[in-house]
Amino acid sequence: xxxxxxxxxxxxxxxxxxxxxxxxxxxxxxxxxxxxxxxxxxxxxxxxxxxxxxxxxxxxxxxxxxxxxxxxxxxxxxxxxxxxxxxxxxxxxxxxxxxxxxxxxxxxxxxxxxxxxxxxxxxxxxxxxxxxxxxxxxxxxxxxxxxxxxxxxxxxxxxxxxxxxxxxxxxxxxxxxxxxxxxxxxxxxxxxxxxxxxxxxxxxxxxxxxxxxxxxxxxxxxxxxxxxxxxxxxxxxxxxxxxxxxxxxxxxxxxxxxxxxxxxxxxxxxxxxxxxxxxxxxxxxxxxxxxxxxxxxxxxx
Amino acid sequence: xxxxxxxxxxxxxxxxxxxxxxxxxxxxxxxxxxxxxxxxxxxxxxxxxxxxxxxxxxxxxxxxxxxxxxxxxxxxxxxxxxxxxxxxxxxxxxxxxxxxxxxxxxxxxxxxxxxxxxxxxxxxxxxxxxxxxxxxxxxxxxxxxxxxxxxxxxxxxxxxxxxxxxxxxxxxxxxxxxxxxxxxxxxxxxxxxxxxxxxxxxxxxxxxxxxxxxxxxxxxxxxxxxxxxxxxxxxxxxxxxxxxxxxxxxxxxxxxxxxxxxxxxxxxxxxxxxxxxxxxxxxxxxxxxxxxxxxxxxxxxxxxxxxxxxxxxxxxxxxxxxxxxxxxxxxxxxxxxxxxxxxxxxxxxxxxxxxxxxxxxxxxxxxxxxxxxxxxxxxxxxxxxxxxxxxxxxxxxxxxxxxxxxxxxxxxxxxxxxxxxxxxxxxxxxxxxxxxxxxxxxxxxxxxxxxxxxxxxxxxxxxxxxxxxxxxxxxxxxxxxxxxxxxxxxxxxxxxxxxxxxxxxxxxxxxxxxxxxxxxxxxxxxxxxxxxxxxxxxxxxxxxxxxxxxxxxxxxxxxxxxxxxxxxxxxxxxxxxxxxxxxxxxxxxxxxxxxxxxxxxxxxxxxxxxxxxxxxxxxxxxxxxxxxxxxxxxxxxxxxxxxxxxxxx
Numbered sequence: 001x002x003x004x005x006x007x008x009x010x011x012x013x014x015x016x017x018x019x020x021x022x023x024x025x026x027x028x029x030x031x032x033x034x035x036x037x038x039x040x041x042x043x044x045x046x047x048x049x050x051x052x053x054x055x056x057x058x059x060x061x062x063x064x065x066x067x068x069x070x071x072x073x074x075x076x077x078x079x080x081x082x083x084x085x086x087x088x089x090x091x092x093x094x095x096x097x098x099x100x101x102x103x104x105x106x107x108x109x110x111x112x113x114x115x116x117x118x119x120x121x122x123x124x125x126x127x128x129x130x131x132x133x134x135x136x137x138x139x140x141x142x143x144x145x146x147x148x149x150x151x152x153x154x155x156x157x158x159x160x161x162x163x164x165x166x167x168x169x170x171x172x173x174x175x176x177x178x179x180x181x182x183x184x185x186x187x188x189x190x191x192x193x194x195x196x197x198x199x200x201x202x203x204x205x206x207x208x209x210x211x212x213x214x215x216x217x218x219x220x221x222x223x224x225x226x227x228x229x230x231x232x233x234x235x236x237x238x239x240x241x242x243x244x245x246x247x248x249x250x251x252x253x254x255x256x257x258x259x260x261x262x263x264x265x266x267x268x269x270x271x272x273x274x275x276x277x278x279x280x281x282x283x284x285x286x287x288x289x290x291x292x293x294x295x296x297x298x299x300x301x
Numbered sequence: 302x303x304x305x306x307x308x309x310x311x312x313x314x315x316x317x318x319x320x321x322x323x324x325x326x327x328x329x330x331x332x333x334x335x336x337x338x339x340x341x342x343x344x345x346x347x348x349x350x351x352x353x354x355x356x357x358x359x360x361x362x363x364x365x366x367x368x369x370x371x372x373x374x375x376x377x378x379x380x381x382x383x384x385x386x387x388x389x390x391x392x393x394x395x396x397x398x399x400x401x402x403x404x405x406x407x408x409x410x411x412x413x414x415x416x417x418x419x420x421x422x423x424x425x426x427x428x429x430x431x432x433x434x435x436x437x438x439x440x441x442x443x444x445x446x447x448x449x450x451x452x453x454x455x456x457x458x459x460x461x462x463x464x465x466x467x468x469x470x471x472x473x474x475x476x477x478x479x480x481x482x483x484x485x486x487x488x489x490x491x492x493x494x495x496x497x498x499x500x501x502x503x504x505x506x507x508x509x510x511x512x513x514x515x516x517x518x519x520x521x522x523x524x525x526x527x528x529x530x531x532x533x534x535x536x537x538x539x540x541x542x543x544x545x546x547x548x549x550x551x552x553x554x555x556x557x558x559x560x561x562x563x564x565x566x567x568x569x570x571x572x573x574x575x576x577x578x579x580x581x582x583x584x585x586x587x588x589x590x591x592x593x594x595x596x597x598x599x600x601x602x603x604x605x606x607x608x609x610x611x612x613x614x615x616x617x618x619x620x621x622x623x624x625x626x627x628x629x630x631x632x633x634x635x636x637x638x639x640x641x642x643x644x645x646x647x648x649x650x651x652x653x654x655x656x657x658x659x660x661x662x663x664x665x666x667x668x669x670x671x672x673x674x675x676x677x678x679x680x681x682x683x684x685x686x687x688x689x690x691x692x693x694x695x696x697x698x699x700x701x702x703x704x705x706x707x708x709x710x711x712x713x714x715x716x717x718x719x720x721x722x723x724x725x726x727x728x729x730x731x732x733x734x735x736x737x738x739x740x741x742x743x744x745x746x747x748x749x750x751x752x753x754x755x756x757x758x759x760x761x762x763x764x765x766x767x768x769x770x771x772x773x774x775x776x777x778x779x780x781x782x783x784x785x786x787x788x789x790x791x792x793x794x795x796x797x798x799x800x801x802x803x804x805x806x807x808x809x810x811x812x813x814x815x816x817x818x819x820x821x822x823x824x825x826x827x828x829x830x831x832x833x834x835x836x837x838x839x840x841x842x843x844x845x846x847x848x849x850x851x852x853x854x855x856x857x858x859x860x861x862x863x864x865x866x867x868x869x870x871x872x873x874x875x876x877x878x879x880x881x882x883x884x885x886x887x888x889x890x891x892x893x894x895x896x897x898x899x900x901x902x903x904x905x906x907x908x909x910x911x912x913x914x915x916x917x918x919x920x921x922x923x924x925x926x927x928x929x930x931x932x933x934x935x936x937x938x939x940x941x942x943x944x945x946x947x948x949x950x
Contacts, residue, residue, distance in 0.1 A: 011560055048395050050559050072397035083392035085316055099312035100396055 001026050002047065002147060002179060007056035009042055016042040018203040019056075024196070026146075027177035029169065031194035033187055038200040040183040041080065044151050047181065048077035060147055073102055076145035080152045081129075082136035090120040090135050094142065101143040109142035115164070129156045137165055141172060148172075150182045154189055166193050191281045199285070211281065218242070218284045219262060221253040224273040238265040242287045254279070254287045310398075310406065317380065317410045324376045329418035331368045335361035337425045344433050354438035357426065357447035358527040365451070366524045373415060373455050374479050377462025378472050380411045384554075385472045387562045400555050408463060408547065415455050423448045450531065454523040457539050458483065460546035461519075467553040468571055470564040474619065480520070485582075487518035492585035499592070499601065500647040502655045502705050505718065505732035508673040565620050576616040580636055583612025609636065655705070658698050659721050659729055667694050668720040669747065673732060676720055683756040684722070690750055694719065697743035701733050708735050745807035758802050759830035760822065765792055767824040773834065773845075773854040775818045777923075778930035783845065783853035790848060794841075795822070801838040809837040813937055815912045817842075817855040836909050858904035862924045865889040866896040866907070868949055869920050869935065882931040886922040896948055903944065910940040919945055 002024040009017040017039045024030040034040050045051045047058055049065035049072055058064065063071045084093055090113075098104040113120055116134045118127075124135055133156055140148060148169070154162050170193070172178040184190045187197070191211065198208040225231065231251060236244075239262050243254040250273065255262055263276060279287075339360045343352055358365065383389045393403065423444055429435060430444075458479070465478040491514065497504040515521045516535050519542075531539075553568075561567040566575055587608020592601025613633050617626050650656060666684035668676050676682045685691060698719060701708065715737045721729040737744060747753055755761045768791050773783040785791050798820070816833035823829045834841060834854070845851040852859070867889050874880050889895055898904055898921075907921055917935030924931060936945065 045391065045559075050391055050394050052558065067399055069397040069399055072395070077391075077395040079388055079391055081388060083388040085392075086320060096312045096316065099310055100398065 001061060002030075002181065003057070003059045003062075004043075004047065005057050007043070007046060007058065008054045009046060009051060010054060015203050017046065017053075020200070020203075020205045021056075022198060022205065022208070024179055024181060026179050027173055028195040029173060029180040029182065029193055031187075031190040031197040032181060032183040032200065033185070033190075033197055034183075034200035035185055037202075039203040040200055041151055043200070044077065044149050044181065044183055048072075048075065048149050050077075074145060075147040075149060076101075076140040076143050077149040078136050078140055078151065078153055080155070082132055084124045084132070084135070087123055087125065089123055090118055090138070093124065093135070093139055094120070097139055097143055103144040105142055105144050108144060109138065112138040112141055112168075115168075130158065130161065133157060134161065134165075137168070141168060144176065145178065146176075147179045147181070150180065152183055152185070154184070169193065187281055187285070207285070214284050215278070215281070217256055217258065218279050218287070219255055219257075219259060220277040220279050220283070221255055221262065221266065222250055222273065222275040222277070223253070223266060223271040224250045225269070225271055232269045235266065235269055238268070254283075313406050314410055317407060317414075320382070321376055321379045321411070321414060324372060324379065325414045325418055328368060328372045328415070329421060331364060331372075332418055332422045333425075335364040335368070336422055337429060340426065340429060340433065340435065344435065344438075352438055356439055356443045356527070358450075359438075362527040369451065369454050369523050370458065370520055373459035374462045374476055376411055376415060377459050377466055377479070378476050380407055381463065381466040381475075382472060384466060384557075385470055385475065385562060390559055390562045394559055401551065404551050404554050408460075408550070411459065411463070412456065415459055416452055419448060419451050419455065450526060453536070453539055453543070454519060454526075456543045457519050457546075458523075460543055460550065464546050464550045464553070467550045467557060468567055470562045470567050471622075474565045483520045484518050487514050487521055489582065489585075490514050490517055492582060492589060495589050496585050496592075499588075499598075500644065501652070502702070503731040503733050504654070505673060505730040508677060508718070508720075508730050508732060511673060511677055565622060572620055576613065576620065576632070577636060579616040580609050580612040580633075583615070584609035584640070587611070605640075609633070609640075655702060657729065658695055658702070659723060661688065661692055661695065663723050663725070664691055665722045665724045667691055667722070668718075669694050669697075670718050671716050671737075673718050676718065685747070685750075685752055685756065687750070687752050690747055690752055693743055693747050697740055697747070698731070700740060700743065701735055704739070707739075708733065741807070748807045748810060751803070754802055758832065759828075760795065760798055760802065760832055762827075763795060763822055763830055764824065764827055765795065767827050768795070769823045769825050771795075772821045772823070773818045773850070774821070775853075775855045776815055777856040777860075778925060778932055779856055779860055779927065781853050783850040785848075785850070794844065797841050797844045798832070798838070801835075801841050802832075805835065805837055809835060812836060813912050813914065814910055814940055815934070817909070856908055858901040858908070860926055861904050861908075862899075862926045864898045864904060864907060864921050864923045865892075866898060866919055866921045866936075866945055866948075867892050868894060869916075869918055871895075872920065882922070882933045885920075885933050886924070886931045889920070889922045894949070896945065903942070906942050907936075910942060911936055919949065 002022070004020060004022040007017055007020045008015070020039075020043060022030075022043075032040050032043065042051065046053055047060075047065065049068065052066055058066070060071050060075060065071050065075070085096065088096070094109055098106070116138055118131065118135055118138065124132060127135065133153070137153075154165065157165060169178075169180055173180060182190060182194065190197070194211055196208065196210055199206045227249065239253075240256040241253050242256060245252040259276065263274075266274060336357060343349065352359075354360065383393045394400075426435075426444060430441075461483050462475065462479040465482055466475045469475045469478055491510060494506045494510045494514075498506050515525055515529065516532075519539060522529075522531065522535065557567055566572050584605050585608070587604035587606075588601050589604070591604025591607070592598070594600075610633070613636070614626070614628065617628065618624050621627070666686040667690070668682055668684050670676065670683075685694065697717070701717060715735060717731075717733045717735050717737070717740070719731045719733075723729065768788075769786075771785040771791055771794055773785075775781060785794055812835065814836050816835050818834040820832050820834055821829060822831075842851065845854050851857075865886070871892055871894060872885060872888055874885065898907065907923075911917075911921055911934035913934055914937070917937045919936045919941060920933060921935065922931060922933050936942070
């Protein structure tokens with residue numbers, strides 16, 4: 001379990017991360033969203049034990065990360081542009097990691113090499129960016145990390161590779177209870193992967209949500225009553241309305257609650273038209289966050 | 302779970318070798334070329350007889366010095382590249398390895414890489430030692446000394462490079478800063494040494510700069526190691542520095558923040574130190590260049606202002622990593638204010654440096670001379686320790702201080718150099734440029750004292766039973782000499798000379814007329830003592846005459862055919878390009894206004910009244926009988942014979 005509480009980090013007087021708290025349970029995938037400069041990378045580097053926080057505590061399985069090899073053996077951090085030792089081949093990098101990460105699995109490594117079909121005898125820096133990223137995944141997953149920290153990992157991968165990588169991540173989470181923390185500036189990129197998402201803006205955590213709950217609990221409802229009939233006021237009391245809008249005779253509501261309950265309480269008023277529709281994650285966030293939502297709309301696009 | 306990372310991880314060592322192994326190869330090849338190859342080439346051929354090797358440093362020392370200065374820094378820069386590249390730094394530090402362990406692995410492997418080539422070369426030289434009979438040039442001890450000194454300097458420069466790597470976040474800055482760091486102590490001493498006399502009246506700049514300041518910079522010390530051997534203290538300080546730098550680097554590294562990668566200086570605290578330190582140094586340098594070269598205080602101030610501004614801007618550029626900088630003029634103004642205050646405080650002698658004259662009771666002994674060389678470069682520097690003399694020197698010192706402004710005004714080239722050696726083991730050293738004539742009353746009393754004569758004249762140390770012979774060589778282009786070998790005569794001669802010295806007055810000792818001859822007293826087991834036969838030593842002349850040695854002991858009128866005396870202004874002498882005696886004599890012979898002297902008496906009179914200095918109002922050219930040699934001398938104003946005065950009136 002990752003626990004971050006009241007973290008603060010500033011660079012040259014500029015606050016990069018301001019009082020952020022975060023908990024990620026073992027075996028879950030946490031998506032850290034935010035536009036450029038929101039503080040995502042800083043937060044990930046704090047978590048990986050690269051930076052020392054100015055204030056606050058960071059722990060993985062109740063142990064501090066900074067300068068603690070015992071914890072760092074269990075985590076793996078892939079930078080936004082993966083780094084490899086100069087002029088190393090994949091094979092040499094594998095040997096290097098094998099000597100450093102005690103949980104390294106040669107079997108897993110061979111398996112992953114076969115999946116990605118990478119030439120392990122070629123110098124990594126000669127590969128394209130996308131393949132370098134694949135090599136980084138191969139190496140990272142071969143160390144069998146308990147916690148995998150990924151900074152913008154899907155950038156530069158083609159859709160087929162993206163799918164492959166996501167599949168591998170989900171497999172490891174399911175099989176080994178691996179915990180994944182993944183940063184992205186694009187919600188759509190990770191919405192099918194994450195259990196939780198947090199949105200950062202200007203160094204602060206604006207919102208944290210369990211995606212399954214969100215998706216099943218928020219609905220778009222369209223209703224219309226007999227021409228001219230007023231909208232019964234009681235309808236707004238029986239359900240939790242996040243947003244309402246009138247388009248001609250049609251009333252559009254964004255409501256929160258279990259689908260059956262919502263349906264039951266609206267049908268009481270016998271509308272002539274009644275539709276209950278799922279929302280895209282993007283829409284949920286915009287409605288959920290109200291005014292702030294519009295400000296960060298482009299993050300989610 | 303047991304951590305897999307022990308102190309030495311094979312893969313990390315491999316990484317290090319892959320990235321900096323080439324440095325060791327370059328080092329090795331450079332040394333091969335400089336030493337074993339050179340030995341092979343020179344000792345096997347005819348050149349062998351010309352080898353003057355006393356140590357291994359003899360062979361291509363320039364190359365050795367360049368390697369010693371260059372290789373360790375290159376190694377430090379490339380070895381700790383992972384600290385200066387952002388993604389590399391993040392990569393290395395996300396590994397489950399503690400910083401201590403990372404540092405030890407890199408630094409120690411670096412040290413091995415640095416030392417290996419040196420040891421290999423030593424082995425190669427050892428293999429060649431017997432077959433090539435190298436014992437003729439150096440001993441086994443020399444080989445070990447070479448290993449020790451080379452490794453010591455390599456380690457010191459390397460660890461200085463490592464240390465600057467820890468405080469800097471840019472490889473180029475790391476390299477440059479290393480050299481600044483290694484030169485700074487000596488550079489600062491030189492700069493302060495030249496600048497302080499302006500503020501501290503009596504500061505012995507030449508003494509300070511002549512003493513072993515090379516040792517303050519390992520770089521300078523190592524580039525001189527072939528001719529200036531290292532002292533035990535130097536070696537122990539360098540070794541201590543190696544250990545200190547290692548520990549300090551580790552400590553700094555553990556406290557280094559990774560986000561500061563790519564910044565010139567990683568620790569914010571260092572930025573002002575660097576900025577104002579640089580401003581201060583370039584200010585002193587500006588003062589040195591403009592002020593001391595031009596020699597007046599207006600240029601000195603101009604030099605300070607320009608130097609400080611230059612240094613401040615360059616430091617800002619380095620820190621902001623751009624030449625198009627935002628100038629924080631406020632810092633410069635504050636700096637200028639502080640400096641102005643400092644100069645103001647110096648005016649009031651707030652350190653009490655200028656006024657300080659030790660109490661008689663504190664003083665063990667005193668050295669007083671015209672030149673610091675007589676003290677610092679001299680094993681038997683002389684000292685005065687009688688209460689009378691010490692008190693006189695103190696009074697002279699106080700008088701010089703009291704006349705500070707007068708002394709500063711006149712352009713003097715005479716110095717009063719005073720070293721008080723105190724009873725508590727400390728020293729007080731002062732150097733003043735003065736006009737000695739103004740303080741002649743003190744000098745007369747001191748120089749005429751029995752003690753001063755005894756300690757400054759080697760003849761008083763001569764052991765009479767050790768004397769081998771006494772040789773008297775006349776000054777002048779003439780091949781004659783008087784030699785005394787009879788023990789009784791020698792004893793007498795020494796006694797007469799001692800009397801002459803004891804009787805001579807201060808004025809006689811500073812007489813600028815040339816002495817008649819040089820006297821060399823050779824001793825069997827002791828040092829040869831030399832002294833001059835001054836014009837004033839009449840008793841000695843009589844004694845020589847009595848012994849029939851006078852004609853051989855000095856140039857006499859009989860040695861000279863004739864001489865010309867001319868007014869110096871009538872001659873065209875090219876002082877800059879140089880001139881020969883023959884040319885001048887030629888000119889003299891052609892001048893209408895010249896006295897041709899052939900009269901023996903007048904020649905004798907000239908001989909005892911001239912000096913080789915060419916700045917007197919009248920000049921004389923002697924034509925020697927024996928081989929037609931020519932000698933040009935001049936009459937100083939106070940020693941002009943009457944007939945010369947008359948003629949040129």
